[in-house]
Amino acid sequence: xxxxxxxxxxxxxxxxxxxxxxxxxxxxxxxxxxxxxxxxxxxxxxxxxxxxxxxxxxxxxxxxxxxxxxxxxxxxxxxxxxxxxxxxxxxxxxxxxxxxxxxxxxxxxxxxxxxxxxxxxxxxxxxxxxxxxxxxxxxxxxxxxxxxxxxxxxxxxxxxxxxxxxxxxxxxxxxxxxxxxxxxxxxxxxxxxxxxxxxxxxxx
Numbered sequence: 001x002x003x004x005x006x007x008x009x010x011x012x013x014x015x016x017x018x019x020x021x022x023x024x025x026x027x028x029x030x031x032x033x034x035x036x037x038x039x040x041x042x043x044x045x046x047x048x049x050x051x052x053x054x055x056x057x058x059x060x061x062x063x064x065x066x067x068x069x070x071x072x073x074x075x076x077x078x079x080x081x082x083x084x085x086x087x088x089x090x091x092x093x094x095x096x097x098x099x100x101x102x103x104x105x106x107x108x109x110x111x112x113x114x115x116x117x118x119x120x121x122x123x124x125x126x127x128x129x130x131x132x133x134x135x136x137x138x139x140x141x142x143x144x145x146x147x148x149x150x151x152x153x154x155x156x157x158x159x160x161x162x163x164x165x166x167x168x169x170x171x172x173x174x175x176x177x178x179x180x181x182x183x184x185x186x187x188x189x190x191x192x193x194x195x196x197x198x199x200x201x202x203x204x
Contacts (some may be wrong), residue, residue: 004051008061011047014040015068027074034075045079049086056090066097070104073112080108081115092128102139110148117143117152124159134160141170144177 018041022030034041048065051057057065065083073080087097101116108116127133137160143153 004054007047008051011044011051012064014044015048015072019068019071030075038076041076041079045082045086049082052086052088056088057086058090059092059094062087062089062093062097063100066100069101069112070107073104073108077109077112080112084112084115084119087119087123089123089126091126093123093126095127095129095132098127098133098136102136105139114148114152117149117156121152121155124156134162137161137165141165141173145173150177 018033018037022033025033052061052065065086069080069083072083084101087093098120105113105116124130124133137157140153140156140160143149144157146153
């Protein structure tokens with residue numbers, strides 16, 4: 001029976017071979033190559049996920065898998081999301097893993113952005129050094145204005161915020177978001193009450 005680490009190595013080897021064989025191709029050709037080897041790639045990702053969820057990735061392995069995320073983001077979003085989910089740590093997560101994901105974050109599709117922030121919420125306490133992540137505070141704060149990322153960004157910010165982060169500029173943004181959220185809730189309540197009244201009148 002193959003050892004779990006052997007299965008992980010086979011998975012990584014498959015992804016490396018695909019990347020090497022497509023690095024000089026145009027996007028259309030890369031996607032065609034992916035379709036032809038879809039089952040093989042998904043099998044490789046399953047091996048990696050199984051290994052990481054059972055044993056956890058060490059620092060070197062985490063860096064290795066993180067580098068695949070932007071590569072496969074251009075091939076298949078689902079594969080990239082699963083690779084993010086595979087970044088479960090054995091011990092500490094090097095800051096390099098986070099920076100390599102955030103470097104490509106603006107080009108990520110919405111679901112992949114959610115996957116990255118969800119992963120950060122789960123592993124934040126394992127990132128080392130955490131002080132360096134705090135220096136990226138403005139990156140996370142920027143995303144509280146994105147509705148789909150707002151709850152996750154707030155969770156991350158809550159755990160990173162220090163006294164010097166509390167500026168008037170940021171406070172004003174938070175107040176506007178709270179006001180907007182409150183107005184939206186009031187509007188929804190009003191519509192709900194109006195619909196109920198209309199239903200009652202129609203029944204009468």
